[in-house]
Structures are given as C-alpha cells and as structure tokens.
Amino acid sequence: MIRDITIGQYYPANSIVHKLDPRVKLFATLLYIIALFVYKGLAGFILITGFLILAVKMSKVPLKFILKGLKAIVVLLVITASFNLLLTPGEVTFFKWGVFQVSDTGIRTAVMMMIRLIYLIIGTSLMTLTTTPNQLTDGLEKSLSPLNRINVPxxxxxxxxxxxxxxxxxxxxxxxxxxxxxxxxxxxxxxxxxxxxxxxxxxxxxxxxxxxxxxxxxxxxxxxxxxxxxxxxxxxxxxLKYTASDRVAYLVIIGFLAAVILLRIFVPYFG
Amino acid sequence: MSIIVDKVSYCYSEDSAYKVQALKEVSLTIEDGEFIGIIGHTGSGKSTLIQHLNGLLKATSGHIYYNGQDIYDEDYNLKDLRNKVGMVFQYPEHQLFETTNFEDVCFGPKNQGLDKKEIELRAFEALRNVHFPEELFYQPPFDLSGGQKRRVAIAGVLAMHPEVLILDEPTAGLDPAGRDEILGLLAQMKRELGITIILVSHSMEDVAEYVDRLFVMNGGELMYEGAPKDVFRHYKELEEVGLAAPQVTYLMHELKEKGLNVDLDATTVDEAKQTILAALGR
Structure with missing residues (x-):
C-alpha cells in the first residue's frame, strides 16, 4: 500500500542514463522543465514526447514503475484540470452557469496543463529514479558551489x-x-x-x-x-568527473531546448 | 482450535526490481495451547510468516485456516481474526502513542467496542499480568525504560484477550535479566491463561527452555520441525545455516566424545547437571 510511493526513490539498473554525471542530469532536468513551459504547438509537443520516450527507454526503468509515481498527484491533476476547465473564459463558450463556464480556451489550457504536469512528474522522477540520493546531492553541491562566495551554506x-x-x-x-x-x-x-x-x-x-x-x-x-x-x-x-558521454549529453539537451524554442518561433501551430 | 498453514508462498514488491521471494510453500500446523518457537536467521522469512497468521499480509498463493475456516474467504472477518490472534511486533515499544501507559493499553479493547468499565478492567488486569508497577500506570510512556515500555506494549495486546499470542523477537535489545523475565512471563501466561504462544527468535537459548515445539526456517522454507531435543540433534546442519544449538548441546556432545555416558538431548543447564551427575554415578 504505502510502498507504492516512488517519488524520490532509486531504481537500480545498468544503463547510460544511470551512469551519467549527476550534474548533467540536474542540468538536463532544468532545461527539460524550461522546455515544457516554453513549447507551443503540436511540433514542439511531439519533440518533447519523443525525447521523453527516448530517455525512459534508455534508462531501462520499467514504464510501470515510473507511472506509479503519478498516482500521488492524481488529486492535484484533477483540481488543476477542473479549475482550468471551468474558470477560463474564451471565444466560444459551450456551457455557462454562474461563474463557471466551459470554453474552447478552457479545454485547451486544461489539457495542456495536465500534459505539462504529467510530463513534469515523469521527467523529474526519471532523474531521481536513475540517480542515487548521494550522487544527486554531490551534483547539487558541486553545481551550486559558486554561491559559496556570497555566503550561501x-x-x-x-x-x-x-x-x-x-x-x-x-x-x-x-x-x-x-x-x-x-x-x-x-x-x-x-x-x-x-x-x-x-x-x-x-x-x-x-x-x-x-x-x-x-x-x-x-x-x-x-x-x-x-x-x-x-x-x-x-x-x-x-x-565527480566528466566523461565523453557526459559531454554528448550536454550537447543533446542544449540542442533539445534550442529545437523546442525554434519550433515555438517558427511552427507554433495546433494546440 | 488450531492454525493450519497450507503451502503459503509470499513475494515482496512483486513486479519491481526489488522482488524478494520471502516464503516458499510453507506448511505447518499449530495446535491449541501450544508454546511454539519459530527460529531462523535474519531474512529467513520468520517475521513474514507470522504476519500471515493474523492476516496483515496476504499470501501470494496458499491458504491459512484458523479454527477450520479459511481466512482468505470473502466473507471472513479479518478484524475478528486480529482480535483472536494478538501480535506483538519487534520493538513493540515504538508503537506507544497515548498520554499515559494505562490509556495506551486501553487502545486495543477500545477498538473491540467494549464498554468503558470492561476496557479499564482489562487494561488493569493486563498491566498486572505483565508485572508493571502500579505507580507508573498513569505516567506518560515516553519516560519509561526500554524493558518497561515493552511490558506496556505486550499488555496492550494482552488486554484484547487473544486466543493466540504471537511475539516477534520479544527479547531483542534486553539484558539477560530482562530476557528471562519476559520469557518466564510468557510461560506463566501460557500456564495460567491457557493461550497459544508463538515465539519468534533467532536465539536457540531463548527457546530451548520454554517451547514445546520448534519450527526452523531457512531461506523462506521450513527446514525442521519438532520438539527442541529432536531439532537440536541436527546441530551440525543448523550451524551451516548460521544458527547454533544451545551451548549445552555442544558440551554434551564433547563429553560423550571424551567417553562420559551423558544424555545428548539435554538442552538446559538443569538437565545437563542431572545427566552429568548420573553419568558420574553420583
């Protein structure tokens, strides 16, 4: 019952994603989150979905295990979706009752928000599932070490x-x-x-x-x-020491974000 | 009145990377009023096994019958079963939560839906049965020593008047005096209250003196069962799986090798004394 909570748990496996430097994974997660909130249009969505599927496949973590983490946020998802659905005004209104209304913009934002949240959880839990807590904090400490100079402990x-x-x-x-x-x-x-x-x-x-x-x-x-x-x-x-695959990963993730931004500028159509 | 475990298997976290087969087709029978010992190395499945006996874990396959009824039947009342099969977990003192010891012991009977007078009567009686000092009845449990806390926790289960009492390593972390006290208490309760007691332990010395029958678990399977004497005859095999027979058994075997005609089945210090004196002809 209570063992089902997978957020913050490590899943041992021997994969490329597991072996990456934690700093790369932290950075990648950050860029991935930015990409999630930057993308616009169907093309961007497909790119992000493809990237996510690829990352999950490479991590060798069973999909079932990752999706279990979503159970914990079902309530949040339902609340967010219903607020967006019922309270957003739009051009075409299908249904109106007091302050509540269902409009085309409402439906679109509700769906977008759901997708963003689900992808957010899948992406971030992929990071925690493939990185031990020790590696994670090591990576964080190293990445944030410049802040030491302004007296951040x-x-x-x-x-x-x-x-x-x-x-x-x-x-x-x-x-x-x-x-x-x-x-x-x-x-x-x-x-x-x-x-x-x-x-x-x-x-x-x-x-x-x-x-x-x-x-x-x-x-x-x-x-x-x-x-x-x-x-x-x-x-x-x-x-922590960078290897060749870490450098490749940096390039891939930066390229990914750049592609998402470019798609937003040039093909922001549908959705 | 008996517990029958029929080919029970259990698997932890079945479809994940941490899958562990904890029990493999374990079958055993426990009669009414017996004092049973379950022995095994860490990770042998003994704690998993006993959690099946009151329905806290549901077997992956197999059946358990309590007084002839299958506890996995749809209409079987598990809450009722837990009233009859009391369970004292490892380090039971960690489950205390009420503001006073007395209140904490009342928790079980209260859940049974008894009236206030009966609840308090049972709590009082249970605390007396475990020889808990009366002046501490209305003190908070968090100030007590480890041994005293454990008494309160055991009383908390006793107050529910179980027919079967299961204890998971009740002597872990206690000094020898505390250990003897708790085990003596159990033997006394079995005699006076006539309840079945199942004692889980990894120490042979603990159980040799008290139990009627012994189950030895190894790697999720039942390895031996029988009276302590019979089980300890396999002392060499026991050693191979990381368990040891009581020290007295070793002494008896060594004496026999040196030519003294002692009874190899002696397991307690008292029995050893008798047979050595007899062998020396005094």
Whole structure:
C-alpha cells in the first residue's frame, strides 16, 4: 500500500542514463522543465514526447514503475484540470452557469496543463529514479558551489537534502510497521467519516514523530562522533568527473531546448 | 482450535526490481495451547510468516485456516481474526502513542467496542499480568525504560484477550535479566491463561527452555520441525545455516566424545547437571 510511493526513490539498473554525471542530469532536468513551459504547438509537443520516450527507454526503468509515481498527484491533476476547465473564459463558450463556464480556451489550457504536469512528474522522477540520493546531492553541491562566495551554506543545504532524501524510504517503512502494529490492535484506517479517519491517524503519527526525532538525534550524534564539522576541507571518496558521454549529453539537451524554442518561433501551430 | 498453514508462498514488491521471494510453500500446523518457537536467521522469512497468521499480509498463493475456516474467504472477518490472534511486533515499544501507559493499553479493547468499565478492567488486569508497577500506570510512556515500555506494549495486546499470542523477537535489545523475565512471563501466561504462544527468535537459548515445539526456517522454507531435543540433534546442519544449538548441546556432545555416558538431548543447564551427575554415578 504505502510502498507504492516512488517519488524520490532509486531504481537500480545498468544503463547510460544511470551512469551519467549527476550534474548533467540536474542540468538536463532544468532545461527539460524550461522546455515544457516554453513549447507551443503540436511540433514542439511531439519533440518533447519523443525525447521523453527516448530517455525512459534508455534508462531501462520499467514504464510501470515510473507511472506509479503519478498516482500521488492524481488529486492535484484533477483540481488543476477542473479549475482550468471551468474558470477560463474564451471565444466560444459551450456551457455557462454562474461563474463557471466551459470554453474552447478552457479545454485547451486544461489539457495542456495536465500534459505539462504529467510530463513534469515523469521527467523529474526519471532523474531521481536513475540517480542515487548521494550522487544527486554531490551534483547539487558541486553545481551550486559558486554561491559559496556570497555566503550561501551550500554544503549544509546539500547535506540536509541528502539526509532528507535518505530518510524517505526509512520513514515509509517505519509508517508501514506502525500501521501494521496498530492494525493488529484493532485500529481501523479505512472506515468512518473524515473526522474519524483523521483521528485514526493519531496512533500512527505520534509514534512516527517520536521515532523521527529519535533517529535525528542518533544521526547527529553519530556524525559528531565521526568528527563531522561541515564542508570546509572535506574531500570526496568519489570526486565527480566528466566523461565523453557526459559531454554528448550536454550537447543533446542544449540542442533539445534550442529545437523546442525554434519550433515555438517558427511552427507554433495546433494546440 | 488450531492454525493450519497450507503451502503459503509470499513475494515482496512483486513486479519491481526489488522482488524478494520471502516464503516458499510453507506448511505447518499449530495446535491449541501450544508454546511454539519459530527460529531462523535474519531474512529467513520468520517475521513474514507470522504476519500471515493474523492476516496483515496476504499470501501470494496458499491458504491459512484458523479454527477450520479459511481466512482468505470473502466473507471472513479479518478484524475478528486480529482480535483472536494478538501480535506483538519487534520493538513493540515504538508503537506507544497515548498520554499515559494505562490509556495506551486501553487502545486495543477500545477498538473491540467494549464498554468503558470492561476496557479499564482489562487494561488493569493486563498491566498486572505483565508485572508493571502500579505507580507508573498513569505516567506518560515516553519516560519509561526500554524493558518497561515493552511490558506496556505486550499488555496492550494482552488486554484484547487473544486466543493466540504471537511475539516477534520479544527479547531483542534486553539484558539477560530482562530476557528471562519476559520469557518466564510468557510461560506463566501460557500456564495460567491457557493461550497459544508463538515465539519468534533467532536465539536457540531463548527457546530451548520454554517451547514445546520448534519450527526452523531457512531461506523462506521450513527446514525442521519438532520438539527442541529432536531439532537440536541436527546441530551440525543448523550451524551451516548460521544458527547454533544451545551451548549445552555442544558440551554434551564433547563429553560423550571424551567417553562420559551423558544424555545428548539435554538442552538446559538443569538437565545437563542431572545427566552429568548420573553419568558420574553420583
């Protein structure tokens, strides 16, 4: 049940995408998101779809596994789509009731928004699925290191992020365990109205918070015991190094964004 | 009244990269009122197996019968089953959440829909049964020591008056005194309350002294079953799968090799003493 959450989880496989430098993947994800919000017209859409399918295929992550991540945002998708659909005025109005109306522009923006959100989740989860949390933060730290000069604590931020990511599966497992323990004591999470359901969460949340604080305490202690004192002078066991395929990937992704922009300027038709 | 496990297999995260076959066609029978030990190395499937017994996990294939009824039948009431088959998880103290120990023990009976008087009676009785000091009844559980917390958690399950009590490594992380206390408590409850007890452990010493029958799990399969004496005769094979027979068993075998005519089936220190004295003719 709760194990189904795939956002922020790593899927081990031996693929080109997995082996890319995390900085490349971060940069690529950023450009991909820009492309998603820049594109206009059918041609751009086809290009982005093709790019996404290619990336998923190369990553060797089963599509089923990626799509599972979408389950978590179904509610968000429905809300966004219905707001766009019902509240956008347009040239042709099909249906009107009070402030609500269904228009051609409304339908178009609703569909576009859905596609953007779905693609956004698929693209970003592809990055987290193919990059271990450690690589991810290493990449982030290195990419943001210029900010150190203006006194941004980049290392501390990266460390916090890696710890947060690392703890997601642990906390999920813990929640699963506590849920089972309370179910064994007759707790019922599925029935009753919304207030009863919220109340039923207390026996899970209290132990979960207690254990999260305990873990945080233990971790801080363990880090101090190993003389952790922040980023200055700290060396890496596996320093990041670009390879030939990383350079190719940079070119491909920059070319991709350029193509999306060009298509927007020259063929912004349909959709 | 019995639990029959019939060719149960279970697979974690079936269609993903992390697929693990945790149980392979396990079949076993547990009679009413028995004190059962389930032993296995870490990852042998023992915790997975017991989570099937009260329906928290649903077998990928196979059946489980409780008192003759298939618990996977559509109209079988799983909540009812969980009232009858109580489960104490590993480190049960992590599930405490109420403001006082007493309130926490009340959680189970409250879910059973009993009236207030009955709930409090049961909570009181359960806390007494685990020898929890009365002056701590209305204290918050988070200030207690590990051993005391564990008592509260076990009482929380006992208060539901289960017919079968399953405990997953109830002695993990306790010192020898705390361990003996908890195990003694279980033996006493079995005698006085007549409930079936299933004890999961990886320590032979834990179970040798207390259980009537033993199941040894290895790699998701049932390896041996029988009285502790019979199982410990395979001490060499047990060692190969990362388990060990009680130290007394080793001592007996060594004495026998040196020519002393002792009973090889002695597993506890007491039995060892008797047979050595007998062999020496005193």
């Amino acid at each position: 980049v290392h501390a931020i990266a460390m916090m992020m890696s710890i947060a990511l690392r703890f997601i599966p642990i906390l999920i497992e813990e929640t699963d365990k506590i849920m089972k323990a309370q179910m064994a004591r007759g707790a019922d999470f599925d029935h009753g109205n919304i207030i009863q359901k919220a109340k039923a969460m207390v026996p899970i949340l209290v132990p979960l918070f207690v254990s999260a604080f305990r873990r945080a305490d233990d971790l801080a202690m363990a880090m101090e015991a190993r003389c952790y004192n922040g980023g200055t002078g700290r060396t890496k066991m596996k320093p």
